[in-house]
Amino acid sequence: EDQVTQSPEALRLQEGESSSLNCSYTVSGLRGLFWYRQDPGKGPEFLFTLYSAGEEKEKERLKATLTKKESFLHITAPKPEDSATYLCAVQASGKNDMRFGAGTRLTVKP
Amino acid sequence: EADIYQTPRYLVIGTGKKITLECSQTMGHDKMYWYQQDPGMELHLIHYSYGVNSTEKGDLSSESTVSRIRTEHFPLTLESARPSHTSQYLCASSDIRYGYTFGSGTRLTVV
Structure with missing residues (x-):
């Protein structure tokens, strides 16, 4: 069965303090790994799709990387507006739905 | 602007x-x-649809039903609400390149 585990559950950073969020996964053939940002009371917002080990994607202060077993979301010099829950999801080959992790709740203090 | 809308909030x-x-x-x-x-x-995942007149149940049995009569519309119905149904319900549609686009959600409270 496809599984996604995210760590840590919660992360508190000072503004400018870089860190990484982890997403470990097991899937029967990876079709794609997705990162989303979710603000309180809203639906998740798409950030990145990664398809194969070694791939990297960047957007502003965020950089996502992928290996055969896990993905990292690196946050460089975060700002308070980066505070949100970050969700990881995997889509297996031959399937159209996704398996989500429980998310990492990030708080960035000024 | 292309988007996905959920009501009520x-x-x-x-x-x-x-x-x-x-x-x-x-x-x-x-x-x-x-x-x-x-x-x-x-x-x-509660329900999904791959097109008009196509619906399937997901992993979570929530005693709900869905219909897909038109491409753009995918309503979810609870025949008899219970307190265990209290939750946030998110609707999404997908594009192969960009994953899911989510609506803002409906926060349901059953008293």
């Missing part, structure tokens, strides 16, 4: 009532999904 309803949560998208996506999300927990 918030709903408080009594036990035993029938309710329908609305979801519409303007992107022309064939695939649509309903997820249930509790605080601090992962999203659980």
Whole structure:
């Protein structure tokens, strides 16, 4: 069965303090790994799709990387507006739905 | 602007009532999904549809039903609401390149 585990559950950073969020996964053939940002009371917002080990994607202060077993979301010099829950999801080959992790709740203090 | 809309945003309803949560998208996506999300927990797939007149149940049995009569519309119905149905319900549609586009959700409270 496809599984996604995210760590840590919660992360508190000072503004400018870089860190990484982890997403470990097991899937029967990876079709794609997705990162989303979710603000309180809203639906998740798409950030990145990664398809194969070694791939990297960047957007502003965020950089996502992928290996055969896990993905990292690196946050460089975060700002308070980066505070949100970050969700990881995997889509297996031959399937159209996704398996989500429980998310990492990030708080960035000024 | 292409988007996905959910109504209502918030709903408080009594036990035993029938309710329908609305979801519409303007992107022309064939695939649509309903997820249930509790605080601090992962999203659980309730129902999905790959096109008009195509619906399937997901992993989570929530005693709900869906219909897909038009591409853009994918409503979720609870025939008899119970307190255990209290949760956030998220609708999404998908594009192969960009994953899911989610609506803002409906927060349901059954009293």
